[in-house]
Amino acid sequence: MSANKDIASHPFYERTLESKPIFEGRIISLQVDTVSLPNGETATREIVRHPGAVAVVALLDGKMLVVEQFRKPLEKVQVEIPAGKLDAGEEPEAAALRELEEETGYRARSIRHLHSFSTSPGFAEEVVHLYVTDDLEPGQAHLDDEEFLTCEAITLEQAQAYIAEGRICDAKTLLAVYAWRMYALTGAF
Structure with a gap:
């Protein structure tokens, strides 16, 4: 699959079930997402948000x-x-x-x-x-x-x-x- 245009249909896609903000700073923020894995299990992902x-x-x-x-x-x-x-x-x-x-x-x-x-x-x-x-x-x-x-x-x-x-x-x-x-x-x- 080339671009992220149809990313939700990719077999490795992780659908976000819940997103919880943890920290909001001057430069970054941190959130913890609960995701559904391709095998049907769930996992957590710690994500740092940054403006680039x-x-x-x-x-x-x-x-x-x-x-x-x-x-x-x-x-x-x-x-x-x-x-x-x-x-x-x-x-x-x-x-x-x-x-x-x-x-x-x-x-x-x-x-x-x-x-x-x-x-x-x-x-x-x-x-x-x-x-x-x-x-x-x-x-x-x-x-x-x-x-x-x-x-x-x-x-x-x-x-x-x-x-x-x-x-x-x-x-x-x-x-x-x-x-x-x-x-x-x-x-x-």
Whole structure:
């Protein structure tokens, strides 16, 4: 079966019998659903609701812009590509342009959508929309009040070293580095 158009007729479909809200936060919410399984049994599914996010592979003079920041869930400092959550009603491309300038101080004169992907489909609905640009001009960073980070431009070799060291270990940045490497080898994303 291709798209989710007729998902309810798929033999693996799980029909929701009950949905119970557990937590409503600023960024995520959590619900527990009781579902009917294909074999007629019931099960529970813990589901994290998230508005979605954007991330940008921003190339400047042969280097990629990254930000370094502390990530509390991992209890470590991470190197990541610029990214952020979608605001209510915001289009992904507009969010990508906004987040890029807010975090790096660079504006994209043009930007292209590479792909959208699920981060953890086993328990979360979050989708990240990945964009790429190499058409940058200086702008002005506008960090949120609770956001503390530094921005740097790194080479592909540095990015690969950061992966080996564990400084880059999140999915969106790993995907960005591998896409950038493919671009370096083939000239196409």
